[in-house]
Amino acid sequence: MPELRKDPIIGRWVIISTERGKRPTSFAPVPKRSQEVTLCPFCPGNESFTPPEIMAYRLPQTSPNRPGWKVRVISNKYPALVIEGHLNRAAKGLYDQMNGIGAHEVIIETADHARDLVDLSENEIRDVLWAFRERMLDLMRDSRFKYILIFKNQGEAAGASLEHAHSQLIATPIIPKRVTEELDGAKLYFQFKERCIFCDIIRQEMLEYERVVKDYDSFISFEPFASRFPFETWIIPKSHQSSFLEMSDSDYYSLAASMKDTMQRLRLALNDPAFNFILHTRPTSIESHEYFHWHIEIMPKVTKMAGFEWGSGFYINPTSPEEAAAYLRGIDVNAKVSHRTEATAGDV
């Protein structure tokens, strides 16, 4: 059973993972593997190498855990948190701990091993977003889960261990610190101004335009004023929506198109970089729809965290968001890009 432990000084929770446990000796260096052909557990035909599917969008008259699917959701084979059990929150001397209860799922975005999320059509990306929605709605019914975080790691430098296009979902028994910080900040602003801070940011960005990557129908993508990393890019609905689940059917298509265009620009600008994205939405325990505004944060991995960042929580960003935005605006999304250059993408 994984264990959740709370830092006694600053209150940060950490998952001490057992299912994906690494023995101390496993950190000894491993010789670089050659380009050996290994079986991809996410490819059609290999369904039996993964845990059974939780849901899938599949062709008529095909069976679960068999080929014929377009999007497939499974439990993570090495889950950070496990679904069975009770939290049993308890003290250990001055420390706090609880059992690592939660859900950890993988959303396989396409059956085609050769395509990344950005290569999918708008309709295919919309299906992936719709799978996010369905999984959130299902997991929200479990009262042990206080938050559902959807995220994607693409490329080795971003922490991906498998190449086949996928995103992940982790349901946690507490609202994570980063989400709480956003909720608290947005609430404080709302109490003072009686306006959503994200809506105010969108208005200022649209007016100044120097950090906007592109103004889509219902969304904009922009580089945040205090970007932590070069080319950090947010995608956010232009009208106020506190939750990903408040989108209309047509919004899902618009978001898919906005994501595809933004990811194409980033791929062309940075030569197919490793990246993470995360989806921040209102937790179900927060009843007020007024002050939070859901959004996607895309973080290309072109710099490294070093001692100063670890020690201070301060980030040093060597590229101004204005310069990054101007560069991304100028990208011709129809240009060709050479395929992923994994070895160099993350280590510039």
Add this chain to the structure above:
Amino acid sequence: MPELRKDPIIGRWVIISTERGKRPTSFAPVPKRSQEVTLCPFCPGNESFTPPEIMAYRLPQTSPNRPGWKVRVISNKYPALVIEGHLNRAAKGLYDQMNGIGAHEVIIETADHARDLVDLSENEIRDVLWAFRERMLDLMRDSRFKYILIFKNQGEAAGASLEHAHSQLIATPIIPKRVTEELDGAKLYFQFKERCIFCDIIRQEMLEYERVVKDYDSFISFEPFASRFPFETWIIPKSHQSSFLEMSDSDYYSLAASMKDTMQRLRLALNDPAFNFILHTRPTSIESHEYFHWHIEIMPKVTKMAGFEWGSGFYINPTSPEEAAAYLRGIDVNAKVSHRTEATAGDV
């Protein structure tokens, strides 16, 4: 002039760096360099390739910016913050910004290119620590600086760009968020218990002993209960000291010996890993000596931050601190280690 910008939602400051500015096009992948011989600006004889020295411990009758030094402190050639100017804190619409005023110095730990900090003798490491002290005392007199953070990046995966052993110092015009979180947490605990939380942690760790790496004379090294990373290791004075500057002369030697032993264990356990260390001490603006307790955090770089960590602020640690501590306790510090295997150290 670098710019400090505040995230309007969560209040996190970011340094938008100009001196070390990267144009968007500079992120295009660079072919892997072969083992070309390049001039090391930190080696004796190459002093003219660095900014002039701020201080040095050098042999009698040698001149500044010439060979003959043992420890040499210089300004960073590509500073994240610059020393000349005023803060000019101002609003920009709903955003906050100020000029990037501060100090950014490099402490070259030895004249010998072939030795890492861990290879130095206890006396040599003590001299490095004494240089930290001298620089802190000097910079504290500048009232624009609210915090002085000392840190080290060793190895490429930890963000080091030069191999020659060195640590760094950044003086910032605000107390960094990570330090504020520790101060706030420790203060709250003190208000409730009237005891230092770090002292309580030390007592519990000494009693349980399962996370202790080694009990030295005046210090202990241990794996924190809620370690974020495999083999995260803290070194902390056993008796209450709020600041690095409160150490006695003999404490500096004890700390040097404790650091050397701990770094030797980590090097042998993880085959000379890339790592960061940071030094957290009481800011001069906090008058109370009661609730904060200075310490060093060593973070080997054997795992990567991925989307879940970025999105949640939660860390997933695949090695329990108890297991890591047991492994480190069992290390024979006199064993031989093969020299640094940079290419594989960070990517297990």
